[in-house]
Each structure stands twice: as C-alpha cells, then as structure tokens.
Amino acid sequence: xxxxxxxxxxxxxxxxxxxxxxxxxxxxxxxxxxxxxxxxxxxxxxxxxxxxxxxxxxxxxxxxxxxxxxxxxxxxxxxxxxxxxxxxxxxxxxxxxxxxxxxxxxxxxxxxxxxxxxxxxxxxxxxxxxxxxxxxxxxxxxxxxxxxxxxxxxxxxxxxxxxxxxxxxxxxxxxxxxxxxxxxxxxxxxxxxxxxxxxxxxxxxxxxxxxxxxxxxxxxxxxxxxxxxxxxxxxxxxxxxxxxxxxxxxxxxxx
Numbered sequence: 001x002x003x004x005x006x007x008x009x010x011x012x013x014x015x016x017x018x019x020x021x022x023x024x025x026x027x028x029x030x031x032x033x034x035x036x037x038x039x040x041x042x043x044x045x046x047x048x049x050x051x052x053x054x055x056x057x058x059x060x061x062x063x064x065x066x067x068x069x070x071x072x073x074x075x076x077x078x079x080x081x082x083x084x085x086x087x088x089x090x091x092x093x094x095x096x097x098x099x100x101x102x103x104x105x106x107x108x109x110x111x112x113x114x115x116x117x118x119x120x121x122x123x124x125x126x127x128x129x130x131x132x133x134x135x136x137x138x139x140x141x142x143x144x145x146x147x148x149x150x151x152x153x154x155x156x157x158x159x160x161x162x163x164x165x166x167x168x169x170x171x172x173x174x175x176x177x178x179x180x181x182x183x184x185x186x187x188x189x190x191x192x193x194x195x196x197x198x199x200x201x202x203x204x205x206x207x208x209x210x211x212x213x214x215x216x217x218x219x220x221x222x223x224x225x226x227x228x229x230x231x232x233x234x235x236x237x238x239x240x241x242x243x244x245x246x247x248x249x250x251x252x253x254x255x
Contacts, residue, residue, distance in 0.1 A: 127176050138174060200224070
C-alpha cells in the first residue's frame, strides 16, 4: 500500500465534498494535525476516546469521522474527556478530520444518498433544508409498498431496533429521508406530502403531529443512519490513493 501527504488527502476530500458550500457548527476537514503522511485511515461515525484507541492499535495515521471532536457550543478550555482525546492523538501522531453536513448532503458519498440507494428508492428529489442547504432526499418505492414490509427492510439494512409511529396509510410510495437528529424536518416532509419520514431520532412533540397529519415517522438511530457515508467515503479514498482504510463500528443505541 502507498502513502499520501496529509495535506493532499485533506485537500482532495475537501474538494470532493464541496466543503466551501456549507456553514457548519464544527470545523470541516482537518481538526487535529498529526503525521504529515497517511498510510492507514481508521473511519468511524463519531470522534471518541474508544475510536482513537482503536486507531492507535491499528497504527493508523488519520481518523476520519462524520462527527468531529470540536463544536461551536463547546468550551474553549481543554480539559476532561477532550484533554484525554487530544492527548492520545498528539502522543501518537494521529490526525483527525471530520465532515459533518457535507457528508450528510453529498449526492454520491453522503449518508442520505446511500440510504436512498440501499432502500432501492428512485426519482430522487432534494429534501431537508438546513442552514440554507438541502441535506436529505425524497425517494419513491418502485411500486406501492406495504409499510410493514418497508419497516422489515429498514431493520435488515439499517438497524434491527428502530422506533416507529405508524400513523399513515398501509401502503406507501413517497419517502423523505434525513439521517441523524432531524425531527424538525418532519414538518417539511408533511408539506411535501411524503408518506414516510425516516430519520435517526425522535422527540416528544412529533407523536401528536404525525398522528394528526397521518404520516409514518421512523427513527432508525442517529448512529445507525450515519454509518453509510463515512464507510463509502473511506472505500473511495482507499481505491483512489491505494491506502489502507478500516471502518470501526462502535454501536450507539440512542434513538
């Protein structure tokens, strides 16, 4: 396997995901600089001490994640778990890069594009306006599909433990998809007359709204719905640069 300069890898990935098009709440791209060259990448959904320890064990030079370590809402004081995470990275010369909204929205490598593809939905349309950008998609089943059959498919493809509010018709065709924590986008799904809204998490107020509007609401897990983008991106980088890439799945049961 080959090596690639860190700056070249980050520059390529930034360009591929069109990071300049997004306003995010976390630095997009490189967050911690370690080794100047990359021979092996560990990918994962979210930055964590556990993931960083796996990267150390794998002798990885770069950790590539969807949810990075640094957020606008965080304290600027480096202490506690952030100190532990940063210390491990720096001591082991491991870089960290995170791609949040760009990896939700990308039409090929993004979480939502991959969910649409895996569910075999067609006629993809933009959906899920956030910070001025559409980050999700609406797709259509090829034929009218029984909602229970659709849910079984989700359990097989995304996660066996999903939360459902079945308030819509028994047969469905139009599905709005936005991965992660996006319960507020059910309002857009209703406005666009989707029959199913698929996301990662639920919240209290969606229950009565979905019941009254007669729409199916499915929360398949924040982590579970956002595994696909980072894996697809990692596979692409491995083929593109002939470097080693390993996805580490650290399941998170929170719905």
